[in-house]
Structure formats: C-alpha cells, structure tokens
Amino acid sequence: MNDNLVQALNEQMNFEFYSAHVYLAMAAYCSSESLDGFANFFLVQAEEERFHAMKLYKYINDRRGRVTLAALPEPKNSYESMLDVFEHGYKHEQQNTQKFYHLADLALDAREHATIHFLKWFIDEQVEEEALFDGVIQKLKRIERDSNAFYMLDSEFAKRSFTAPAE
Numbered sequence: 153m154n155d156n157l158v159q160a161l162n163e164q165m166n167f168e169f170y171s172a173h174v175y176l177a178m179a180a181y182c183s184s185e186s187l188d189g190f191a192n193f194f195l196v197q198a199e200e201e202r203f204h205a206m207k208l209y210k211y212i213n214d215r216r217g218r219v220t221l222a223a224l225p226e227p228k229n230s231y232e233s234m235l236d237v238f239e240h241g242y243k244h245e246q247q248n249t250q251k252f253y254h255l256a257d258l259a260l261d262a263r264e265h266a267t268i269h270f271l272k273w274f275i276d277e278q279v280e281e282e283a284l285f286d287g288v289i290q291k292l293k294r295i296e297r298d299s300n301a302f303y304m305l306d307s308e309f310a311k312r313s314f315t316a317p318a319e
Contacts, residue, residue, distance in 0.1 A: 153264055158217040160258050161208055161267075164251055166222045168205035172198040174244055177227040178237050189310035190234060197241070199314045204274065211270055234302075235292045242285035249278040 153161075179194035212219050231237045252274050259267040288305075295301035 153215050153217055153267065154262050157258055157262050157264055157267060158212065158215075160255050161212050161217065162220050162222075164255055165205050165208035165212065165219070166224075167248065167251060168201050168208060169221075170224050170227075171244065171248060172201035172205065173224050174227040175201060175241070177229050178231075178241060181229065181231055181237060182234075185234075187234070187306050189306035189308065190237075193309040193312055194237075194241075196312050196314045203314070203316055204277070207273075211267075215266070235289065238285055238289050238292060242282065242289060245278065245281045245285055249275075249282060252278055 175194045175198040179191045179198065182188070182191035182194060209219055228240060231240065252271060256268065256271045256275065259271060291305060292302075295305070
C-alpha cells in the first residue's frame with residue numbers, strides 16, 4: 153500500500169477509537185439521567201467502534217503498514233435530551249460514512265483492490281449504523297412526551313448486546 157493510503161487507514165482507525173469515546177460519553181450522560189437502557193445502547197455502540205478500530209489495526213499490520221495512534225479529542229459530554237443525543241450520534245455516523253467513502257476513493261485511485269474489498273464491509277456497516285440511529289430518532293419523535301413509550305424503549309435497549317461478526 154502506498155503511504156497516503158496507510159496514513160488514511162490510520163486516521164480512520166483513530167476516528168473509530170474516537171467514535172468509541174463519543175459513545176462512551178453518551179452512555180455516561182444517559183447514566184447520569186438514570187436511563188440505564190439508553191446507556192447500554194451507547195456502551196454497545198462504543199464496543200462496536202472499538203471492534204471496528206481493531207479490525208483496521210489488524211488490516212494495517214497484515215499489509216505491513218505502520219499503525220500510529222493519535223490523541224483523542226474530547227467528546228461532547230452534555231445534551232439537552234435523548235433526541236439531542238441520538239441526533240448527534242446520527243450526525244457522527246454520517247460523518248463516519250463520508251470518511252469511509254473518502255478512504256474507498258483513495259483505495260480505488262491507488263488500484264488497491266484488497267483494500268477496496270476490505271472497506272466494503274465497513275461501508276455496508278455504515279448503512280446499518282445510519283439506519284439504526286435514524287430509526288431511533290423517528291421513534292423518539294413519535295413518542296415525544298409519552299413517558300410509558302419512552303421507558304419501554306429504555307427497557308428494550310437494556311437488552312441490546314454486541315457480538316463480533318464472524319470473519
């Protein structure tokens with residue numbers, strides 16, 4: 153792989169670690185609001201993002217690239233509401249999708265077919281991530297002030313877990 157592609161893969165890996173940090177901060181906010189199910193939702197998201205980062209880490213090493221870790225920016229720690237939390241999460245996922253598109257464009261320009269194939273998994277994953285956040289946002293908008301529905305959603309998220317996909 154050329155140096156530009158290795159650097160871009162490292163940047164994406166670090167962004168995935170940052171994403172885990174963002175979702176951990178969101179979980180902490182939810183916990184502070186005594187919304188343990190929503191907190192669990194974001195703890196699972198954080199775990200998923202660390203899995204993505206390590207998948208990139210392994211790929212860079214497998215291709216004899218040099219992994220470089222960067223400092224993580226401070227994530228947003230306060231929100232106005234659960235809708236605000238999920239809207240920020242959705243924007244974050246959209247940003248991540250654009251980063252993967254850019255990375256795929258770099259791989260395509262470099263005619264780096266193995267990397268193009270590798271990135272397809274992440275691009276498919278981003279479709280699922282954006283749909284997940286958008287779906288929760290739509291539910292939150294529908295239930296608005298219905299506290300029963302809100303707490304039912306909180307209970308549903310308490311059952312969410314992460315299982316790494318088979319390679």
